[in-house]
Amino acid sequence: MSRRKVDKTFKISSIKDLPCGTYGKAMQLTETMEGWRNEAPIIDEKTCSLCNWCYLVCPEGVIYQEDKKMKIDYRFCKGCGICAKECRKKCIIMEREEK
């Protein structure tokens, strides 16, 4: 499954770049959220049973199943920790990120 693309080069340099009215393109992403978090979830693939519960409880929708593995789109994860708390197998840990 493809994840949403982010256009980081998007820039408003003059008033002409702004849309003519209060509307814009659907799903126009220009920045990511990795700077919001202190801790990042890490999934232990060995104990994970692919129940997809973390995929359902994630407020950002960054966890998804691909090739029989649960993957995380770390660009948009805010590190809230709901997935680690709700995981029934306790196979997600929150690891502190040093920057």
Added chain:
Amino acid sequence: MKTKLEQEEYFYGHKGCAGCGGSIAVRLALKVLGKNTLVVLPAGCMSAVGFVYPQLCFGVNALISPFASTGAMLSGLYVGAKALGLKDVNVVGFAGDGGTADIGLQALSGAIDRGDKIIYICYDNEAYMNTGVQKSSLTPYGAKTTTTPAGDRIHGGTYGRGSTSVKKDMFDIVTAHNIAYAATASIGNIPDYIRKVEKASKMQGTSYIHVAAPCPTGWGVESSDTVAIAKEAIDCGLWYLAEYEDGEYTLNRDVKEFTSVKEYLKKQNRFKHLTDEDIVAIGCQRDKKWKSLRKKAQ
């Protein structure tokens, strides 16, 4: 789970707080309803975090409505889609508790009266969280907000105990309209919520879903506790899962033995100031509420 959710994310990259309950409700509802959905958002958290130009986070057609007119705009979108000959379109509105029970109540009432095929989802975080936690009429008894502060020195201690009014019963208000389908749900029971959204999308008339969506910022809980605290609210009886269809009430979960209300309340910063008498009063309110719920569901 029987319901097939769409793989695609239609609410992605938003700027909600970490652990936001409302965004779980919006995200899952859009995954059930799919691409052919028209969304109306009044002023509130979801429109504030979803549209911060140039970051536009809805993958479907979404409009911001004036605060008071979510219901009116939903009806308008529905007839507009009908006039254009669009088939299989879901028209859904996501309003907060203030936008539903206080400011948008009149428009919602009108929309239910017209009976158009629309879905109105109220994500209830129990105060005006977007503007910084002010009391709404869905704020529960005793909750501390910035307009109902707690403390001994406020008005000589008479009013310093948080919200003095009880939570308005939106479910009863809506069912009194003889609506086609109404339900209460919670992000603490996600399969139940998904089933209800799917059911609402198949209804021919107006549907209303009231989903409890805790707000870690306003409630004063850890961001990781959002789903757990929503579940605990159901377990201790301060929130209920019910449905109304064809004039019949169904109680989806009749809790036989409630867990401790005190434990639930004391986990949240907004209830920290409550005395034991207050907690007993809240327990009595709960028992009264469940008595009437069980009577209706018989």
